[in-house]
Amino acid sequence: MNRTLYTALFYLGLPLVAIRLWLRARKAPAYAKRIGERFSYGMPAMKPGGIWVHAVSVGESIAAAPMIRALLARYPTLPITVTCMTPTGSERILALFANEPRIQHCYLPYDLPCAARRFLDRVRPKLAVIMETELWPNHIHQCAKRGIPVALANARLSERSARGYGRFRKLTQPMLAEMSLFAVQTEAEAQRLRDLGARPETIEVTGSIKFDLTIDPQLLERASQLRGQWQALERPVWIAASTHDGEDEVVLAAHRQLLASHPDALLILVPRHPERFNSVYGLCQQQGFATVRRSSGDAVSADTSVLLGDTMGELLFLYALADSAFVGGSLVPNGGHNLLEPAALAKPVLSGPHLFNFLEIAAQLRSAGALQEVDDAEGLAIAVQRLFELPRDAQRMAVAGLKVMRANQGALQRLLDGLGRLIER
Structure with missing residues (x-):
């Protein structure tokens, strides 16, 4: 399956996406809110030209927090846009950075070319940083078309996940080749990414940033x-x-x-x-x-x-x-x-x-x-x-x-x- 077929299937599956949102909203009403953001409509005001960090939910948001704070200190003039996919992740991001005016936040739009284009036209980041394993082919491709480097931070890829990606090599290999940095936790994960088609020169074994947790x-x-x-x-x-x-x-x-x-x-x-x-x-x-x-x-x-x-x-x-x-x-x-x-x-x-x-x-x-x-x-x-x-x-x-x-x-x-x-x- 290549990216064109993947995109067509995503469009065809939108009714199922709507049903899934509705079912989730029955248990967690917040899923029924801010739906426009999931298609790059009704987004909050965004200052362009900074760093975009995507952390899918609560765990990734917490893991990303020390990195985001370090980026704020290292680049004092740049805004940082933090996206997620879940209401609990959104709540956590807003709580973590409540007193930081340079943090801007919205949901990551669904991985549709039109939504990805609208999002990137609004945010225009200098760098995209994805936490751990959240890979979206159209978002990554749209970044590559604009010359925006994409990094996978604190990357982890289990053997089971690697087998799953490997079944869709025509989709996975071009996507990984368009990325600029894989900061992976272990050598085993580095090898899995090489086997899937990531360029060897883009892979660095940095370890897990979760070890750098500091306790107040x-x-x-x-x-x-x-x-x-x-x-x-x-x-x-x-x-x-x-x-x-x-x-x-x-x-x-x-x-x-x-x-x-x-x-x-x-x-x-x-x-x-x-x-x-x-x-x-x-x-x-x-x-x-x-x-x-x-x-x-x-x-x-x-x-x-x-x-x-x-x-x-x-x-x-x-x-x-x-x-x-x-x-x-x-x-x-x-x-x-x-x-x-x-x-x-x-x-x-x-x-x-x-x-x-x-x-x-x-x-x-x-x-x-x-x-x-x-x-x-x-x-x-x-x-x-x-x-x-x-x-x-x-x-x-x-x-x-x-x-x-x-x-x-x-x-x-x-x-x-x-x-x-x-x-x-």
């Missing part, structure tokens, strides 16, 4: 103060973060098993997607757990068994409240989520076996003794209980995680150097 000391102080207010400084607290459908039942079963030996244990349960907050709260109540919603502002008491993390932008703070952390998206075949956030906070890290989106990071943490994988509710309960009862083991895991973080830092600077060469050439 005030975050840890606020977490300690809140646990003190809860009278929970000595209480065993664990977090299950970024959980997906099918994982919450497993986590709650593990927590019920934990309560048999530690009746004062507190679980902080954080669903990955906001549209699931209400259903997970209902699940907790249905199963008889005394549950407090973080969004309610109610205090956690000695009788509270579960704190539902149903707020946006607080995940690091919620990690800081806990003694150990389970990272979701890994008990179901979703590929996992960022294991480095709890590691950076010196928390022992637990996960399920499905980590195909973070194979290299997981391998490093596992080899260092900073990550333990579990398969089911019983395994999760046993692992958390061990960390509660053997604080020296928990401390060893925490220290090992911090060592892995420090050993891999520097990717952000290498990425910025590569982007600088594209802007200044």
Whole structure:
């Protein structure tokens, strides 16, 4: 399939796109808003001539934030346009850069030639930076026609994704050849991109910028103060973060098993997607757990068994409240989520076996003794209980995680150097 056929199929599929938006809007009403932006209509006022950064959703937006702040400091006269595809990503971008007048934001239009042209005519960037794996052939082609260099930052490409791209080589190879920089996390990903048709001279192994996460000391102080207010400084607290459908039942079963030996244990349960907050709260109540919603502002008491993390932008703070952390998206075949956030906070890290989106990071943490994988509710309960009862083991895991973080830092600077060469050439 070449780009012409891809575009024709995209146009033919627009009714399905509309149905998908409608279905999503039933659970998350924000999907019904700003639809014009998805076709490059009704966009906010944009100052042209800066840098365009695309981060598809919340996780990519958070990962991109240090890079964006560094670009703001390095290029003090340039505006930066940050796009995404989801309402939660939009909300996160607006919160992250609320006090930065040079940040401008809209949804990325759908990958149609007419929409891509209108978007680029409005923004006219000097450089396009795409976070991780979000590749859109028409947007990239329109950038190439205008001489706008396109970089894939913090690039990751799993073996499964590479096989998928490989099935459409006539579409993928020309698209990759039009790009100017692939700042990849590992050599394995670099080789996959070479095999798919990326020009070797455009590929640099920079590492993952997620290792460059810095923790504000005030975050840890606020977490300690809140646990003190809860009278929970000595209480065993664990977090299950970024959980997906099918994982919450497993986590709650593990927590019920934990309560048999530690009746004062507190679980902080954080669903990955906001549209699931209400259903997970209902699940907790249905199963008889005394549950407090973080969004309610109610205090956690000695009788509270579960704190539902149903707020946006607080995940690091919620990690800081806990003694150990389970990272979701890994008990179901979703590929996992960022294991480095709890590691950076010196928390022992637990996960399920499905980590195909973070194979290299997981391998490093596992080899260092900073990550333990579990398969089911019983395994999760046993692992958390061990960390509660053997604080020296928990401390060893925490220290090992911090060592892995420090050993891999520097990717952000290498990425910025590569982007600088594209802007200044």
